[in-house]
Amino acid sequence: MDGVETRELRYFVAVAEELHFGRAAQRLGMAQPPLSRAISLLERRLGTTLLERTSRAVTLTGAGSVLLREARAALDAVEAAERRTRRAALAETGRPGVVLATKAGASGELLAKMLDAYAAEPDAVAVDLLLCGIGEQERMLRDGRADVALLHLPFDSTAGFDTEELVTESQVVVLPAGHPLTTRDQVRMSEVTALPGLPLPRWPGPDGTYPDGPGPQARDHAQLYQLIALGRACWIAPESCRAQLREELAAVPVPDAPTVTTVIAWPPHSRSRAVAGLVRAAVRHCTS
Amino acid sequence: MDGVETRELRYFVAVAEELHFGRAAQRLGMAQPPLSRAISLLERRLGTTLLERTSRAVTLTGAGSVLLREARAALDAVEAAERRTRRAALAETGRPGVVLATKAGASGELLAKMLDAYAAEPDAVAVDLLLCGIGEQERMLRDGRADVALLHLPFDSTAGFDTEELVTESQVVVLPAGHPLTTRDQVRMSEVTALPGLPLPRWPGPDGTYPDGPGPQARDHAQLYQLIALGRACWIAPESCRAQLREELAAVPVPDAPTVTTVIAWPPHSRSRAVAGLVRAAVRHCTS
DNA sequence: GGGGATCGATACCGCACGGGTATCGATCCC
DNA sequence: GGGATCGATACCCGTGCGGTATCGATCCCC
Structure with missing residues (x-):
């Protein structure tokens, strides 16, 4: 009766995405029977059916859809914990650094000037750039692969992050x-x-x-x-x-196209000195 | 070499909070040796030491502090997944409802009018009130005990939530x-x-x-x-x-005390019909 | 309509791992 | 220096996870 394990959530997400126990098991590198068993155990622990299965099709129930969304978020949080801890450990015994996620090919000169401004700060650390495809920054920030990101409203969603607006352009x-x-x-x-x-x-x-x-x-x-x-x-x-x-x-x-606002975003509660410095440098550079 | 399990995170949080393996084991309802072993296993998997231990004192390393913060967030997310799934299941086979967290004794008439306004909507569902102590709403929202909350700036933090401002008062x-x-x-x-x-x-x-x-x-x-x-x-x-x-x-x-702004907040990506309706009712009521 | 194919559930088994007890070793205090 | 405290180590046991084999239901097609 105690807590759900991440393994179970990973299993469930795999099945919910594939909607097929066999393929999900293959993706997970395991056999199908223990996967079936794990899912029904999860269902019993949650006291509800998550998947409606006939021998020809598997579909999500309402509760299953909710769990799919929530489990993805939870797994991202667990991964983020893992990655950020590893990064913190590296920073302790070596060169510290922050990872900045940005859309590949966007915000060219803003990015360059912002990095210059930050590098000039006394306690600046190395900034590793993570060039993302369309809309990937959100995920990178959420699962800990990045510490801070440049997002572009209204295309990207800032849901769940702290942000500062940088520039708005037509x-x-x-x-x-x-x-x-x-x-x-x-x-x-x-x-x-x-x-x-x-x-x-x-x-x-x-x-x-x-x-x-x-x-x-x-x-x-x-x-x-x-x-x-x-x-x-x-x-x-x-x-x-x-x-x-x-x-x-x-x-x-x-002129009548929607304006694009570039914001700098970071996960709440993780405002490290380095991220704070980067944000400050960016804001200072853009409002002066 | 694969993912961290929530059990390990729970263990680590207990030790990191108690800073004492014996007490942490007691709190977890287990013996001390397996707990020690689990922690060192976790450390080996993350490739870093999380706790500095002498036989007289246990202290967090830098990486350990990061993991403590991140693990709490991750565990909240896992708990939220569990709770929200259970609630979704209840809503499917019974009476649906949303849980509104609010500071006990605050926002009296605003709350009443808002609930009335929402109840008048055609597709309104039951609203269960969760009266919280100081600053508890954040946690309730984060770990899925509540679906939506009334927060009071600048006292509460809205980090990580979507919000709409309702009223500002002196x-x-x-x-x-x-x-x-x-x-x-x-x-x-x-x-x-x-x-x-x-x-x-x-x-x-x-x-x-x-x-x-x-x-x-x-x-x-x-x-x-x-x-x-x-x-x-x-x-x-x-x-x-x-x-x-x-x-x-x-x-x-x-007059020169900081003004207090009441906002309605909900977890990002979980804007159910009911929460959306409640937010809409609140905003409509407050801006008219 | 029956045979085969597909796919999830069930049955059973073995081993790895989580948890328990006993004990050690280091540190601090009197 | 002896005792107390506290985490680490050694060892054992039982649960439970994952594997293979098989069943049972559904659909398709000839």
Whole structure:
């Protein structure tokens, strides 16, 4: 009758994600029968059924969906405990450092200046950059792979983190050089979404799959810029990306696109000296 | 070499809190030797020493302090997963409901009106009140005993929660009826802190111990008001407490005391229909 | 409609690991 | 220096986790 073990949660998450005991067992590197047993034991301990199984299909019950969400969060917290402890140990007997997660290819000069400003502080420690794919920073921060991150509202969610706003910028549309619209000094959102032959590409979601719908698929900025240069897509991006555009690309302001706010975020209750210093340097740099 | 188990974290937290293997083992209902062994196993798996032990004293290392903080959070998350799953199961096969945590004796009429407003909604479910001691709401929300809470800034921390501001009010000083200051229409903070014979009482912290220093000790509002009525203490409280004051007490505004903001808070990613409805009702009620 | 395939549940077994007792060794105090 | 305190070590036992073999139900297809 006492507490749930992380092993059980890992098992449950595997089954809930696969919706298939056999595959889940394979993923976990174990046989199927003990997995079935562990899940039913978990169900008995929680006093509820988590999965509705017929011999042809496995589906989540309401309680199961709740547990899937909560178990993921709990497992992230346990992993974070493990990782942060290991990092703290390294910092004690070697070079301390913080891991800063940021979207690959975003916030170029802000990042550089912020790191310079922090490095100039007297008690600055090494900052390791962790370049993330779209929306990965959240996870990195949550499971302890990163200590602090740059997020971009409204795309990323800051739920559960402490944050400070850094900069807000308007957006531009990135087009192939020579496109008729590049002669304009601004365009409207409605024009962008209706561009013939230049749809907005689709990005893979957190689960690695692409959303349904039209438009080409791109996995990172290199692919994206390639697509645009080839005249197969366009893209809405923060103004600051203009500094990094290749020759074959051009950007035109879109005043009525939602503004993008860059925030620096860190897990609550873990404001180490280093993270605090980094945050301070970033805020000081951006408000001066 | 795979993940840490919650059992190990529970063991570590017990030892780290007691700083004594024998007592920790007793608290865990087990013998001391297996506990020692489990801790050293944990240390080997994390690749670092967590506790510095001599035969006379046990102290936390830096990594140990980090793990203590992180392990508490992780254990709360695991407990929350357990509790929320159980609640979800109950809600499926019976009467659904949300648990609202609030400071005992605070936000009286706000709470009542908010509950009325919510109850009038078409899909309202039962709201169970969980009256908390000072600062307990945070924990209740974090470990899943509550689904939503009323917090009072700047006293409570909203770190890690989603929140909406409800009302901001100024504060008053609560005095025994007949006290000379009760004839004034306002007093300054500096006058309150210097009141001869009427110190501010001390509250127990989250760990149950009283902070050092002068002043009487009180564990709840009843004791507090008793102390004030007896002329042994005074107290700074939000304006709205005036509605609940006993006859022997009087309140005088303190314009330069920090204002108190009541917020409604809930754990991120768990915005159920019921919680969302409650938040909406509260916000709508307070901004209209 | 029956045979095969799929897939989760059950039965049973062996061993690793968690927990218990006894004891050691170090440290501090009188 | 002797006793007391307290964590570590040594050793043993039983539980429980994970493995293999098999069953039973469901679906599909000829």
